[in-house]
Amino acid sequence: MTKKHIYILAIESSCDDTGAAILLNDRVLSNIIANQKIHADYGGVVPELASRAHQQNIVPVVQQALKQAGITKNELHAIAFTRGPGLMGSLLVGASFAKSLAIALKIPLIDVNHMQAHVLAHFISDIDQKIPTFPFLCLTISGGHTQILKISNYNNFEILGETIDDAVGEAFDKTAKLLGLPYPGGPLIDKYAALGDKSAFKFTEPKTSRELDFSFSGLKTGILYFLQKEQKKNKNFIKENLYDICASVQHTIVNILIKKLKLASKITGIKDIAIAGGVSANSEIRKSLTECQDSLGWKTYIPKFEYTTDNAAMIGIVGYFKYLTNNFNNENTLAASRLKIND
Numbered sequence: 001m002t003k004k005h006i007y008i009l010a011i012e013s014s015c016d017d018t019g020a021a022i023l024l025n026d027r028v029l030s031n032i033i034a035n036q037k038i039h040a041d042y043g044g045v046v047p048e049l050a051s052r053a054h055q056q057n058i059v060p061v062v063q064q065a066l067k068q069a070g071i072t073k074n075e076l077h078a079i080a081f082t083r084g085p086g087l088m089g090s091l092l093v094g095a096s097f098a099k100s101l102a103i104a105l106k107i108p109l110i111d112v113n114h115m116q117a118h119v120l121a122h123f124i125s126d127i128d129q130k131i132p133t134f135p136f137l138c139l140t141i142s143g144g145h146t147q148i149l150k151i152s153n154y155n156n157f158e159i160l161g162e163t164i165d166d167a168v169g170e171a172f173d174k175t176a177k178l179l180g181l182p183y184p185g186g187p188l189i190d191k192y193a194a195l196g197d198k199s200a201f202k203f204t205e206p207k208t209s210r211e212l213d214f215s216f217s218g219l220k221t222g223i224l225y226f227l228q229k230e231q232k233k234n235k236n237f238i239k240e241n242l243y244d245i246c247a248s249v250q251h252t253i254v255n256i257l258i259k260k261l262k263l264a265s266k267i268t269g270i271k272d273i274a275i276a277g278g279v280s281a282n283s284e285i286r287k288s289l290t291e292c293q294d295s296l297g298w299k300t301y302i303p304k305f306e307y308t309t310d311n312a313a314m315i316g317i318v319g320y321f322k323y324l325t326n327n328f329n330n331e332n333t334l335a336a337s338r339l340k341i342n343d
């Protein structure tokens with residue numbers, strides 16, 4: 001007998017946000033996220049504190065997700081959880097909770113690759129979201145990853161290019177730290193950039209030996225030297241030029257991303273282009289992609305804001321696809337901090 005209404009509880013705990021979502025098939029009924037503010041005091045995520053906060057948050061977050069969806073845990077058909085990649089201590093909290101609840105409820109457990117989930121978040125059924133057609137390219141840009149992927153079906157993610165050092169989210173966050181902004185600095189750079197002049201300062205774009213790869217650590221060093229040099233001349237340089245610095249740095253980063261994406265589209269002939277991951281919340285990337293629709297005839301897929309940064313709904317949609325093919329977790333599948341996109 002095929003079940004028409006599948007309720008899935010999804011849990012995301014790969015980094016510093018504890019998320020729980022309830023999906024009814026491919027629709028999201030609730031998508032709760034508890035952000036851990038504590039890391040801002042330390043200028044970055046402290047793994048030990050993150051896993052502790054997950055332990056505190058996970059029960060209330062799951063309860064709230066059930067309540068908002070208007071169902072009880074006994075109505076669930078399966079539980080999906082993030083297997084990796086991420087911080088081991090954080091992943092273990094979500095994985096152990098999901099496993100225990102699935103055993104108690106006698107329902108299947110489904111492990112989900114966090115990076116695949118960022119990409120497949122595009123398949124959540126939502127009136128505000130277009131669903132891509134295969135094959136499409138996806139630029140995955142987060143605090144831990146920067147890749148250009150070719151996606152031919154739900155299970156096939158070919159890496160066309162990736163960062164050889166820092167992820168693009170790190171480039172934003174590390175620059176923000178140099179500017180004295182709190183963690184995570186990406187959203188603040190975006191906000192201040194809107195008030196500044198993007199052509200005020202020029203930064204050198206790093207070179208890579210493979211044309212679709214990225215490199216961001218050199219850019220960070222370039223920004224550091226630039227700030228040190230300018231501050232020697234004027235100790236208030238950052239304060240007086242904050243908006244222009246943010247606008248110029250953001251413009252340099254977005255330029256690098258869009259240039260490589262255009263090249264990937266030219267090489268593959270694919271004009272269906274998606275973005276995924278936390279950095280795709282960036283307003284300049286969104287604007288540049290929309291411009292490519294007009295100038296290059298691209299069909300672009302930009303996820304709804306709440307499915308962009310880490311969230312449990314994206315784990316739920318992969319859980320749903322795996323449920324349909326009976327692709328369940330076997331008890332030997334463990335949390336894996338270094339999971340690759342095709343694992």
Ligand code: KG4
Nearest residue numbers: 142143144169184186190278279282309310
């Ligand atoms: O996907 P995500 O939520 O977590 C990871 O799996 O890494 O991405 C978080 C990253 C952080 O580096 C954050 O600064 C960045 O996404 N980010 C942004 C913006 N919003 C989030 N970067 C630039 N502009 C934004 N608007």
Ligand code: ZN
Nearest residue numbers: 142277278310
């Ligand atoms: Zn993520």
